[in-house]
Amino acid sequence: MITLLLAAQAAIGAHAIPSVTRASPVPGGSRTDVQIIQSALHGTARRGALSLQGTLSLEGLTMRDGQVTPGAWGEGYIDSRHPHTWVHELVVSLGDPISLPVVRWSLSAGKGFAAYGSDDPMGRPPVLFPANHHWSQVLERAMVTGAVRAGPVTLEGSLFNGDEPEDPGQWPDFSRFGDSWSLRGMLAVRGVELQLSRARVKSPEHRQGAGLEHLMWHGSARLDRDARAGRVYALVELARVDEEGAFEFGTALAEAQLVAGAHRPYLRFERTERPEETRALEDPFRGVRPHNENSNLGTTRWTTYTAGYGRRLPWRLGPARFEAIGEIMYAHVTRVTGIVFDPEPFYGGNDLWTLSVGLRIGAGAPMPRMGRYGAAAGHTNGHIH
Amino acid sequence: MSRFPARLAPLAVLVTLSCNGGEAVDPGANGVVLVGQVAVPANYGIHDQFVRDGIAFLCNWNTGLQIYDVGGGGQGGSPANPVLLGTVVTSANGVSGGAQVHNAWWYHAPDGAKRYVFVGQEGPTVGGIGIGATGDIHVVDVSNMADPVEVAFFHLDGLGAPRDSAGAHNFWVDEQNEILYAAYYNGGVVALDISGTLAGDLASREIARIRPGGPGATYIWGVMLSGTSLYASDMLSGLWQLRLNGTAFEVLGGGNNVADRFGSDLWINGGFAYTGTWGAASRTGVPGNAVKVWELDGAGAPSLTDSIIIASVQTVSDVEVAPGGNLLMVTTEVGSGGGIYFYNASAGHRARPELITHHPVGSGIHTATFADIGGRRYVFAAKNPPGPALLILDVTAVSAQAVP
Numbered sequence: 203m204i205t206l207l208l209a210a211q212a213a214i215g216a217h218a219i220p221s222v223t224r225a226s227p228v229p230g231g232s233r234t235d236v237q238i239i240q241s242a243l244h245g246t247a248r249r250g251a252l253s254l255q256g257t258l259s260l261e262g263l264t265m266r267d268g269q270v271t272p273g274a275w276g277e278g279y280i281d282s283r284h285p286h287t288w289v290h291e292l293v294v295s296l297g298d299p300i301s302l303p304v305v306r307w308s309l310s311a312g313k314g315f316a317a318y319g320s321d322d323p324m325g326r327p328p329v330l331f332p333a334n335h336h337w338s339q340v341l342e343r344a345m346v347t348g349a350v351r352a353g354p355v356t357l358e359g360s361l362f363n364g365d366e367p368e369d370p371g372q373w374p375d376f377s378r379f380g381d382s383w384s385l386r387g388m389l390a391v392r393g394v395e396l397q398l399s400r401a402r403v404k405s406p407e408h409r410q411g412a413g414l415e416h417l418m419w420h421g422s423a424r425l426d427r428d429a430r431a432g433r434v435y436a437l438v439e440l441a442r443v444d445e446e447g448a449f450e451f452g453t454a455l456a457e458a459q460l461v462a463g464a465h466r467p468y469l470r471f472e473r474t475e476r477p478e479e480t481r482a483l484e485d486p487f488r489g490v491r492p493h494n495e496n497s498n499l500g501t502t503r504w505t506t507y508t509a510g511y512g513r514r515l516p517w518r519l520g521p522a523r524f525e526a527i528g529e530i531m532y533a534h535v536t537r538v539t540g541i542v543f544d545p546e547p548f549y550g551g552n553d554l555w556t557l558s559v560g561l562r563i564g565a566g567a568p569m570p571r572m573g574r575y576g577a578a579a580g581h582t583n584g585h586i587h
Numbered sequence: 588m589s590r591f592p593a594r595l596a597p598l599a600v601l602v603t604l605s606c607n608g609g610e611a612v613d614p615g616a617n618g619v620v621l622v623g624q625v626a627v628p629a630n631y632g633i634h635d636q637f638v639r640d641g642i643a644f645l646c647n648w649n650t651g652l653q654i655y656d657v658g659g660g661g662q663g664g665s666p667a668n669p670v671l672l673g674t675v676v677t678s679a680n681g682v683s684g685g686a687q688v689h690n691a692w693w694y695h696a697p698d699g700a701k702r703y704v705f706v707g708q709e710g711p712t713v714g715g716i717g718i719g720a721t722g723d724i725h726v727v728d729v730s731n732m733a734d735p736v737e738v739a740f741f742h743l744d745g746l747g748a749p750r751d752s753a754g755a756h757n758f759w760v761d762e763q764n765e766i767l768y769a770a771y772y773n774g775g776v777v778a779l780d781i782s783g784t785l786a787g788d789l790a791s792r793e794i795a796r797i798r799p800g801g802p803g804a805t806y807i808w809g810v811m812l813s814g815t816s817l818y819a820s821d822m823l824s825g826l827w828q829l830r831l832n833g834t835a836f837e838v839l840g841g842g843n844n845v846a847d848r849f850g851s852d853l854w855i856n857g858g859f860a861y862t863g864t865w866g867a868a869s870r871t872g873v874p875g876n877a878v879k880v881w882e883l884d885g886a887g888a889p890s891l892t893d894s895i896i897i898a899s900v901q902t903v904s905d906v907e908v909a910p911g912g913n914l915l916m917v918t919t920e921v922g923s924g925g926g927i928y929f930y931n932a933s934a935g936h937r938a939r940p941e942l943i944t945h946h947p948v949g950s951g952i953h954t955a956t957f958a959d960i961g962g963r964r965y966v967f968a969a970k971n972p973p974g975p976a977l978l979i980l981d982v983t984a985v986s987a988q989a990v991p
Contacts, residue, residue: 410629410972412649414684414711446683448711448721478715480867483874483901483922490921492972494953495634495648495689499868500715540715541823542849542868 213567214245218264219329219527221560225270227550228281229486238264239560240324242290244569251299255314255570255579256292261285262370268487272533272554273333273504275476275489278368282487283331286324287342287367289313295576305352308576313374315573316340317347317358318384318399319420320439322572327435327459327468327512329529329558333504334453334474337441338420340384340401341573342367344374349577356388356578364404364411368491375409382406384418388578393427408493414445432462449498451475457508466512466525473505478543500540506533512562525562530555617944618984619927622965623667625655625977632975634709635690636967638958642732643669643967644691644704645977651676652688652706654732657967657979658960666965666979675735677725680742682710682754687722692758693729694781696765703738703785704729705767707755716867717806717823717849720754720772726785741789743774747802757809757852759817766794766831768817770807775799776819778831797836800824800843808865813855816887820853820862826881826889840888845879847871854915856908858883859937861915863903875902876924878917880938892938899924905954908932909964913989914982915940920951920971927952927968929982931989943988946980957982 226232268282291314345362384401405413422439459468510529641659656664664670689709713719726739753774775798851863866875901921915932930940955968
């Protein structure tokens, strides 16, 4: 690995967004977070057939209590987007171990994304995470992924551990490696990607394995190419999660962005169902971990509209680049099932507003497209903001 | 919920074997002494326990039902040194999530047979807590405790709208009349004939069922028989007084009497009832940190008279009064006040139980039950994850303070 890092074809970079985020109404009335989000060091390296992709997240230091985001949930955080683990991804890939005609193939291993779903929200236009993060990505797992690419078609398969982290410093439970799997197929033609994924994830929310298994479907269409007005990006995704027939959750999301010179307007629409779980008594933005017995209180549906604008600033400070960002999100929450959790009295209303302003700082290489390894990374476009 | 049939307590005391050998136990500052514990696999952990005749039945979720000699099993076990006798993982019966062993009752039949343990399976909710539930009653033959075998089951169906699915929760057994009463969440209360040999599907053993709050407004947590009245604690509609009359239940009193919180466990003691409250979701903006105190009138109908509020807890998860009726125990979870609370509930204090002491457990206690073994009084308590375990506490000194 050290050899890889010292390779000639290496690129490293850094990324962070000092930001102020205010949401209202939320438990307690309103919440304002002043923090640094999406703080990360990242890099790629290549030497011959070997390549390395890594992202070190610093969010455990810079946003330990999460970023207030109504609707967001997962890893023990509720209405607050969780910090990622220190090692967000660290994956070594071996390309074409044996040369084959027509196809390129690879084997990848390490900690990172399973071959499932769409891109990490950190690499997409809005700053505020969508509610469907845990329905549309399977990340921070100990995984082995095989990828085969033939022309515009890529097929990937992953074996990994089902447990998701509960703390920035927590590693995957390696004893559970292989209890979960995923498959992803993609067709990419002239900047358009069509993708379909399937995954079976064992007990993601109960680390010791007593939770329900998630049977997941995800499909998406992604556009990223130049147009007359500038660089155009769009994503439409649908996902469905079945928890052994006991619970079902669905999500639909559409987002788009235009990069025209220094300007970057973007929009997102989302409708996502999420489970409501028991919240900690002393902190309504945190769930009880580990779960005690079956703790689903019901299902809520989050319909959100997000609009944002980024303006690249003409400043340079050494290798650093800057972009000013303003973003507003309106969320409407309703109860789908359940009787004991009613969002209207809990939040003090069904309509929740979030405003976030920040300064995106990037230095060095742009962040790579996370979760695409080896042969699957060959024809994909990287970070789109 | 844990259950030690109070009316059988003297018998239980007589037949249990001495396990402490007269050793002196030095009570801690709060009078509670941790004498033993059994680590439980975090799968997810221990949910409940039933202790009788020096045998402890641990309801260890997907690890199954585990049977320990804690003084009466003849294998050298004691509260300080529990000895595992046997394990059975009851069948999932098609319920998502597996065995999910939730609660148990070791049935002593009128003819002296001690063959069956009834096991409750708490499957996932359907539509969320308060709406629907899953899970069956499983019957385990413990004739050979080293090799317990599941022999029968009961599945509740035929509920119709709004949810044609229900899940077992807590039991009470009328051993003299050979009837098992099961709290069945949205299925209400079910009475089963458990006489004779039990095998296969027990659907034909159903005697009666009732949803006292009505379809869609019933979610029964627990039941307890007192005299001829069966009391049922409904998370949604409060405390009910019922009676099985032939093949039908009748409502005698209570109901729609807890509006501020969701209900949880219950215990009846000497003309009073105590019920807990559940607060994983808040009903009116307050946590489930109350123990409701009810006075029963001459006919047994409950009237709310007082509430004990416990600071820094989200849920009062279990309520039980020790044999003899003087010591009230309350378990709590989620929050810095998690643990076990002991109150003087002796005559003269039953309307206003007085706190004797609190035994804190950071991760909370889900359930606990009393057991008198070898002349001392113990509490067997289910400690929540992380580090789930059965805690065995000597509370003899605490019990001695519960006097009129």
